[in-house]
Amino acid sequence: MSNGEYRQVWRIVIRNFLNSLKPRQIQGNNIGKDYIGNVYYEIPADPSTGKRKPSRWYDPPKGLDFQDPIPAEWEAWLRMRRKEPPTEEEIAKNLAIAEMKKVNAAKIEEQRLIDGGSLPAPVEKGHESFPTYSEYHPGDPTNKYRNK
Template sequence: MAREGRPLIRIIIQNFLNSFRPRQIRGDLKGEDYFGNKYYEIPADPSRGKRKPSRWFEPPGKPKDDHGHELTAEWESWLRGRRNDPPTQEELIKNLSIMEMKKRNAALLEEKHKQPQDHAAIKHDQATGRAHFPRYDDEYEIMPGSKPINKKDE
């Protein structure tokens, strides 16, 4: 009596041999960031048992090591599955301008608070022996291009 069905041994051997073939990964290009990284996705296919999409990026050029790449926060959250839709160009440009504004504000504050290396500027309390350091009012932008907020004006 012959058994009807799939020949199990043949399927196991064929899958084993197919595992040595290089994979042809073809994903959909979802976008690119200002560092030059390109982001790809293979959508989920529940009919094949794949519940999550596969997402990855390709850095520009040949990297020296596998971990020295810069990623934007928006694209990283998309790669890790924290957001469903890839970020838009407008969102990337807005966050880049905010990042540059923060760098500008930090440079301005550092320049403003720079003082000569004079130890007389630090006042010592004779009773306790503790030093009293100067306090500064912060002036910084909240939105790029807006008027800086001064705590004295509030």
């Protein structure tokens, strides 16, 4: 490699490094908003420039800062599991189903308490939770299952 070509490579490296330090304004297309207040954006794919996949992200409402989980429909869209963003009707339908499940669970719990049901017994943990057999005694020297 001649000296002139070598300098050209370093010039490109330094220029790219300096450009990486500059703040970039990323502006995407506003795709939608959910009932929590998250706003979803997308920069579409552009194969002519080498960008094969779209970029997708969301901004939470002020003060929440990624605390609440996002709806499943929007998460599927963000993770590229679906091509089209969810519609308002789809979100409303799934939200109504979730509310109905909460109401039904409360009714079942209320009926269980009326019928005299109690809380389920706690599950034993540790070596006490393993089954015991009357014919097997690990410390017994006359045990026929003992290793010889």
